[in-house]
Amino acid sequence: MCGIVGYTGTRPAEPVLIEGLQKLEYRGYDSAGVCTLDDRGVRTTRRALGKLAALKARLSSEPCPGTTGIGHTRWATHGRPSEKNAHPHESDGVTVVHNGIIENHRELRLELQARGRVFTSETDTEIFAHLIALARQQGLPLLEAVRRAVGRVQGAYALAVVDEKTPGALAFARLASPLVVGVGEGEMFLASDVPAVLAHTRNFVFLEDGDCGMIEAERYVVVDAAGVAVQRPVKTITWSAVMAEKGGHKHFMHKEIVEQPRAITDTLRGRLSFDDAAILLDGVDNGALLSTRRVVIIACGTSWHSGLVGASLIESLARVACSVELASEFRYRDPVLDADTLVIAISQSGETADTLAALKEAKRRGCRVLSVCNVVDAAIPRVCAIGDGLGAGTLYTRAGPEIGVASTKAFVTQLVALHLLALQLAQLRNTMTKEALLEDMTALAHLPIHMEKVLAREDDVRALAQHHVNARDMLFLGRGLLFPIALEGALKLKEISYIHAEGYAAGEMKHGPIALIDDAMPVLVLALPGPGYEKVISNLEETRARGGRVLALVSDDDHSLDDQIEGVLRVPTSHQRTMPVLAVLPLQLFSYHVADLRGLDVDQPRNLAKSVTVE
Ligand code: G6P
Numbered sequence: 001m002c003g004i005v006g007y008t009g010t011r012p013a014e015p016v017l018i019e020g021l022q023k024l025e026y027r028g029y030d031s032a033g034v035c036t037l038d039d040r041g042v043r044t045t046r047r048a049l050g051k052l053a054a055l056k057a058r059l060s061s062e063p064c065p066g067t068t069g070i071g072h073t074r075w076a077t078h079g080r081p082s083e084k085n086a087h088p089h090e091s092d093g094v095t096v097v098h099n100g101i102i103e104n105h106r107e108l109r110l111e112l113q114a115r116g117r118v119f120t121s122e123t124d125t126e127i128f129a130h131l132i133a134l135a136r137q138q139g140l141p142l143l144e145a146v147r148r149a150v151g152r153v154q155g156a157y158a159l160a161v162v163d164e165k166t167p168g169a170l171a172f173a174r175l176a177s178p179l180v181v182g183v184g185e186g187e188m189f190l191a192s193d194v195p196a197v198l199a200h201t202r203n204f205v206f207l208e209d210g211d212c213g214m215i216e217a218e219r220y221v222v223v224d225a226a227g228v229a230v231q232r233p234v235k236t237i238t239w240s241a242v243m244a245e246k247g248g249h250k251h252f253m254h255k256e257i258v259e260q261p262r263a264i265t266d267t268l269r270g271r272l273s274f275d276d277a278a279i280l281l282d283g284v285d286n287g288a289l290l291s292t293r294r295v296v297i298i299a300c301g302t303s304w305h306s307g308l309v310g311a312s313l314i315e316s317l318a319r320v321a322c323s324v325e326l327a328s329e330f331r332y333r334d335p336v337l338d339a340d341t342l343v344i345a346i347s348q349s350g351e352t353a354d355t356l357a358a359l360k361e362a363k364r365r366g367c368r369v370l371s372v373c374n375v376v377d378a379a380i381p382r383v384c385a386i387g388d389g390l391g392a393g394t395l396y397t398r399a400g401p402e403i404g405v406a407s408t409k410a411f412v413t414q415l416v417a418l419h420l421l422a423l424q425l426a427q428l429r430n431t432m433t434k435e436a437l438l439e440d441m442t443a444l445a446h447l448p449i450h451m452e453k454v455l456a457r458e459d460d461v462r463a464l465a466q467h468h469v470n471a472r473d474m475l476f477l478g479r480g481l482l483f484p485i486a487l488e489g490a491l492k493l494k495e496i497s498y499i500h501a502e503g504y505a506a507g508e509m510k511h512g513p514i515a516l517i518d519d520a521m522p523v524l525v526l527a528l529p530g531p532g533y534e535k536v537i538s539n540l541e542e543t544r545a546r547g548g549r550v551l552a553l554v555s556d557d558d559h560s561l562d563d564q565i566e567g568v569l570r571v572p573t574s575h576q577r578t579m580p581v582l583a584v585l586p587l588q589l590f591s592y593h594v595a596d597l598r599g600l601d602v603d604q605p606r607n608l609a610k611s612v613t614v615e
Pocket of ligand 1: 300301302303304346347348349350351352355405406407608609610611612
């Protein structure tokens with residue numbers, strides 16, 4: 001949460017910073033700000049409450065001159081959203097932007113106040129400005145002052161710093177929050193992620209935890225936590241900036257929903273070998289899969305939902321016990337773990353704080369660790385890197401950049417990646433016949449075509465959304481592999497349309513939610529072919545009998561419910577184990593259209609952030 005960007009070179013910094021912040025707005029949008037320095041070190045800071053548009057409006061009449069600068073888009077943690085709490089924060093000419101959280105900020109604030117420092121915000125970040133300013137007053141060079149300051153802090157940070165006394169230079173530091181250096185020609189960039197500055201350079205240095213450094217137009221330097229200069233390789237990024245743009249769609253979420261068949265094609269590419277009925281998973285240590293006696297999946301949010309589907313697939317196909325845990329709970333409840341346990345972290349961003357911390361804890365206890373991740377080289381894949389005896393690698397989902405805060409293509413690619421992983425486990429453990437394996441592989445290979453068919457019916461989904469645009473509450477019911485899809489359908493609706501929605505295991509409805517049913521409560525029942533079908537139809541009838549407004553998601557050839565339901569969504573019949581991927585598509589579109597028809601900000605719903613790097 002929070003995005004930071006920095007620039008130094010020969011161009012005006014302000015447009016580069018604003019463009020970068022635009023790309024980072026998914027990380028938070030409570031307030032935004034920039035600070036620039038001109039050649040003589042004259043500083044200009046502008047901040048505004050609300051989205052970046054408010055800051056841009058301010059800059060149009062009060063620009064920020066200079067060719068060096070830092071910028072920030074905020075998701076509030078310490079201190080409510082306000083202009084006073086917006087970054088950058090300044091002290092004696094030292095100005096900082098920060099993504100992360102300082103855990104010992106209270107002690108440090110009291111200590112600094114006792115030394116006469118006056119705070120102008122309620123943020124934890126301002127501590128950095130004072131600590132660095134004090135170190136500068138003691139005569140330390142900027143980089144050393146930053147290194148000393150971060151050494152006092154417990155928590156997480158990605159930090160960019162400018163000082164009036166060193167125009168043309170930016171200092172930086174990172175620990176547990178992402179930060180990259182973009183290496184240009186005669187210019188350098190800092191950013192929370194690659195797309196923020198991808199329009200300007202393809203060459204990036206991915207910083208490690210504990211790194212500090214400086215950028216100037218022609219050079220960069222990185223030192224480790226002890227202050228010793230270190231070499232970090234420059235990597236060249238191959239995907240284009242256009243891949244991260246809206247591509248003609250009204251919202252990123254819509255673009256990302258529509259491009260899901262392409263995303264699944266990418267997830268599968270090179271991983272299905274029909275000639276020898278084999279799954280080929282690049283980057284995964286098969287030895288770890290083979291030796292495991294138990295799998296524990298950890299994840300948050302939508303990734304947790306894909307984990308629920310993945311665990312069922314792993315158990316049913318590979319016959320390995322598999323549990324799924326919310327990372328935020330798992331890490332604090334002293335779980336039983338041992339060297340025979342394989343812990344799989346699922347994360348789109350690869351930087352969710354709870355998932356990362358839970359994964360590190362599992363590794364500390366001697367578990368093998370694997371990740372299913374979208375963002376290449378993020379913190380979570382790094383913890384799982386093969387080579388230290390415990391890292392078992394990363395299965396990349398290859399969804400491409402996901403910008404909409406509500407996850408869509410990352411989710412379906414996780415489902416498919418986990419299905420591949422389950423098949424790989426089954427193959428290694430000999431729990432599936434060649435024919436059975438080929439059957440699942442064929443179903444996966446056919447998925448993109450089926451998905452296109454579902455997406456082609458968007459108008460039907462929109463019409464249903466129109467009908468329920470003013471719903472106050474909504475219930476989603478499913479069984480088996482479709483229970484997590486009911487959870488995901490409800491999560492999508494509540495996060496972008498602000499309609500209260502609950503996903504429930506259909507069989508549990510009679511233990512509580514049935515009391516809520518009345519003629520104002522739409523209930524969407526996921527009634528697709530499979531072992532739970534008859535039972536779910538009974539739950540549908542129980543709902544109808546209590547006057548509920550029943551909607552159903554059914555397969556193309558099922559017309560048995562036509563006269564019992566108020567609304568219908570249809571998907572082609574596919575293999576039972578790939579049905580979750582098809583089932584979630586109309587639910588994503590439904591939420592999207594409800595939110596859009598309500599005139600809401602689909603890509604940046606209130607209070608949410610795409611990457612949650614606080615606990
Ligand atoms: C946030 C996002 C969700 C995401 C969750 C976990 O809440 O808004 O879309 O599912 O974090 O994120 P991860 O990157 O670990 O999958």
